[in-house]
Amino acid sequence: MKDILEAILSDDAAASDFAALAVPESYRACVLRKEDAGMFEGMATAEKDPRKSLHLQEVPVPHPGPGEALVAVMASSVNYNSVWSSIFEPVSTFNFLERYGRLSELTKRHDLPYHVIGSDLAGVVLRTGPGVNSWKPGDEVVAHCLSVELESSDGHNDTMLDPEQRIWGFETNFGGLAEIALVKSNQLMPKPNHLSWEEAAAPGLVNSTAYRQLVSRNGAGMKQGDNVLIWGASGGLGSYATQFALAGGANPVCVVSSPEKAEICRRMGADAVIDRNAEGYRFW
Template structure:
């Protein structure tokens, strides 16, 4: 691994030099273990501790097959799917790996007694399999997490509709929280040259997800002037949604859970903010019943901020805690677009407000390659910025996931893999200098 890191750090290392590097027979990766899937039995999801189930183990290096690429991972990040994997909720991810393994010989390699997690990376191409033409050893890349087979017609208009669509590092093995990762060639995108490794690794999943959810015709197709209610605007997903709304001429109404997160979204340029900690909105009563009176109070607060407008779009991802009020506050003919359910999958809402208000609920899941590429292009152009807050070592990935599980973080939480320290990987210092304040907006003390 030291030879790899030295080659990446050196100026002038050629394609041939990278191609001739020795590929280690094994590497360190953050894993959950098949033998531990029952370790949290009897505990509620909120009481399960990712730090107990996530381990750093040596695993055998897979050989890239046709259309695949082996990447030396400099940095990765924590997403909520890593938390789901680590607490075995709503199911253990080894079921995904076994199901995938049944589809063919290449996929069979993913069925292991360990699952290497992680759905983001920034790194360097090390080896390419047969048929890979766009990428060469030595290319600096980031990865999005869509893994598709495209053997069926369904996915050829929108690859997210492929019956064999999976999320890499969650529904496949050999993810990005590791020193090496195995990806499909059509997951790769150019690393933004003005960012460090850890900054480059922060955006792939959440920025692409927010782009499809808000901007794409496959999501809410946001237009200029749209009022967009953004839940969790100071978190990983919401912080990108806020930037996309501002960048696209929309009006974000940002919901946050504390003063620090309020300060961050205001620094991004959002002027309409609801701090739930200060205003004490409680959408559920003590007996676990929805409270429509709080829905009405929340809707009134939104109109106070917007000058009387209800949201054209509600950017949903908390799920159970907020879904009922999201349907209620969306304007007549408005759209609730949802991509997750971090507070619970079983939603309750009053359907009268949906059908009589002619509202729409749109399901949105990650992004296709084109959408991810466009989202990454905005990062590369300095129009959207990573919202990295804290960086941990690979050995401390369990603590990083614990922070995300407990909502104790702002923006994105990064993890160094092969990068020996923060601050490396920048090849365009001029562009960085123009945007450095925005890039560092979410930074806090390192873990």
């Protein structure tokens, strides 16, 4: 891993240098263990402590199959699905891995006694599998979290409707909270040059979720002049929803829980901001 990191941090490493770098046999990853899946049974949600279920451990590097890429991860992010996974709510994510494993010989690799979680990454491509033409070792990338098979026509208009649609690092293994991740190459996008690794890794899941829900023609199809009520408007999804509303000529109505969060919304350009604590708002 040290050689890989040095190559990434040096300005003059070429694609051929990355292709020539040895991929290690194992890597450090943030994992859940299958034997722990029942550890919080009977406890209230708030008492379930992710620090007790998450472990940093060495795991074998998976081999990239057709259409897949192995990426050296420089930064990742913590999402709500990382929280759900780590407290085994509403179900253990090992159920997802078992189901995915029944699909094919290739997906069987995901059904393991450990689950490397994490659904965002910024990093550098190390290896690609057969059939990958658009990406090569050395490419600086970010990965979105939508994993689809697209073997049936159901998902061709809207990939979220693919019967085998999954969230990478939640419903699949080999996620982003690790030194190396395995993704489908169609999850990759170029890393924006002006962003740091951390800045590039943070927005993917929340940004694309807010875009789909609000802007996409498969979502709300937001248009100019729409009034958009945004709960948790200073959070991950909420702050992107606020920016999409503003950039799209809609009127965001931002609900937050403190003056500090209200200020975050105003700094993004929102005028209508409700502090639900100060104004006694109740959800539903």
